Amino acid sequence: MPRQIPTIDLSKFDDLQSDLVLELYKAATEVGFFYVEGHGIKEAAIDRAFAAGQRFQLLSEAAKSQYKFLPDRYLGWRSQEDLCSVTGNKLWEWASFGRYGMGGYDCRKQVFLGESWPLELGEGWRNECLDIQKQMHAVASKLLQGIALALGREQQFFEEPLDFDSEENPSFMAWNWYPAVDEQASLLPPRLHGHADMDLITLLFQRAGDVGLEIAPGNEVEENPELHKVGNAWNTIPVAKEWTPVDAQPGCIVVNIGDGLAWWSDGILKSTYHRVRSPVGSDPKGVRVSMPYFVNPKLNYQFQGPGKKFPPVSGFELLSKTGNAYEARKNDPEGKWKKQAYQQIQEPTTFQQVEALDNAVTAN
Numbered sequence: 001m002p003r004q005i006p007t008i009d010l011s012k013f014d015d016l017q018s019d020l021v022l023e024l025y026k027a028a029t030e031v032g033f034f035y036v037e038g039h040g041i042k043e044a045a046i047d048r049a050f051a052a053g054q055r056f057q058l059l060s061e062a063a064k065s066q067y068k069f070l071p072d073r074y075l076g077w078r079s080q081e082d083l084c085s086v087t088g089n090k091l092w093e094w095a096s097f098g099r100y101g102m103g104g105y106d107c108r109k110q111v112f113l114g115e116s117w118p119l120e121l122g123e124g125w126r127n128e129c130l131d132i133q134k135q136m137h138a139v140a141s142k143l144l145q146g147i148a149l150a151l152g153r154e155q156q157f158f159e160e161p162l163d164f165d166s167e168e169n170p171s172f173m174a175w176n177w178y179p180a181v182d183e184q185a186s187l188l189p190p191r192l193h194g195h196a197d198m199d200l201i202t203l204l205f206q207r208a209g210d211v212g213l214e215i216a217p218g219n220e221v222e223e224n225p226e227l228h229k230v231g232n233a234w235n236t237i238p239v240a241k242e243w244t245p246v247d248a249q250p251g252c253i254v255v256n257i258g259d260g261l262a263w264w265s266d267g268i269l270k271s272t273y274h275r276v277r278s279p280v281g282s283d284p285k286g287v288r289v290s291m292p293y294f295v296n297p298k299l300n301y302q303f304q305g306p307g308k309k310f311p312p313v314s315g316f317e318l319l320s321k322t323g324n325a326y327e328a329r330k331n332d333p334e335g336k337w338k339k340q341a342y343q344q345i346q347e348p349t350t351f352q353q354v355e356a357l358d359n360a361v362t363a364n
């Protein structure tokens with residue numbers, strides 16, 4: 001039975017007597033994914049942020065190449081070709097920018113590098129990115145206050161480890177662009193393979209009418225030590241018998257718990273596997289865009305759950321191990337990871353479909 005995705009009404013935040021805390025606890029421990037309504041971010045601001053992403057995406061390859069992905073910080077641009085060297089297909093493009101663009105704190109050198117933004121997009125673009133990140137962070141902060149209470153901690157428990165204005169704040173926004181697919185294509189690998197997020201929580205903005213995001217209930221509930229390895233987001237591939245859709249809902253942000261919060265809560269909160277399937281049947285075949293905000297603890301901040309179930313880990317380890325695990329997938333001559341990541345696509349039923357699938361997955 002596909003699972004029901006809970007909806008949390010964040011306009012109840014000011015009333016701490018409300019059932020918000022209990023609802024958050026239930027959603028974060030049972031499903032790990034929920035819709036958030038009443039979040040207060042205006043639709044126009046969200047539209048502007050999607051449009052800002054499009055302005056970046058429309059820059060030339062040469063311009064975008066100046067902002068190549070930095071695995072330590074999980075920031076920057078990953079072209080379809082670059083991602084193809086990991087995934088084996090050209091169904092996905094990515095860019096991410098944080099509080100300081102692609103700058104910020106360098107944890108290996110322990111120095112603050114200042115800001116670094118795509119200059120060709122001007123000061124206005126930087127300001128738009130900062131404005132929406134601030135609003136996203138305010139929503140994340142409210143959710144984490146509720147989650148802190150749900151975990152029996154004091155309400156402000158996560159404020160200091162996060163601190164939006166700190167030089168060490170590594171939270172970032174991103175855009176996922178999935179190109180339009182051929183109307184004739186009957187079977188394609190997922191646009192984004194199954195994975196868990198590496199962060200504390202993710203706020204995911206989808207566009208009206210978008211479908212394709214799916215979560216794997218069941219996996220997250222099983223006691224799976226692999227789930228709690230740092231850098232898991234690119235290491236453990238879900239084997240899911242069932243995927244539950246999380247389609248766009250008007251006025252709602254999709255929020256999910258990441259590995260960091262699962263770790264910090266000794267596995268009580270669930271970091272749930274998810275993926276984006278390629279269009280099937282009557283699904284829209286056009287370009288799909290999503291805009292996540294990944295909330296991470298400060299780079300030098302070390303954390304561990306109260307029951308010490310998992311060893312201490314820092315914000316830097318969480319991010320850099322995941323980013324570097326992704327890069328390491330490029331050196332996978334036998335394509336083992338690719339096969340695992342894409343083996344359980346919508347079950348092919350004919351020989352031609354199996355063949356089409358093999359071609360799609362191995363095409364470089």
Ligand SMILES: O=C(O)CCC(=O)C(=O)O
Nearest residue numbers: 176197213274276290292
């Ligand atoms: O595109 C989506 O809807 C999901 C994106 C996602 O899971 C991610 O960026 O981690």
Ligand SMILES: [Fe+2]
Nearest residue numbers: 195196197274
């Ligand atoms: Fe994700």
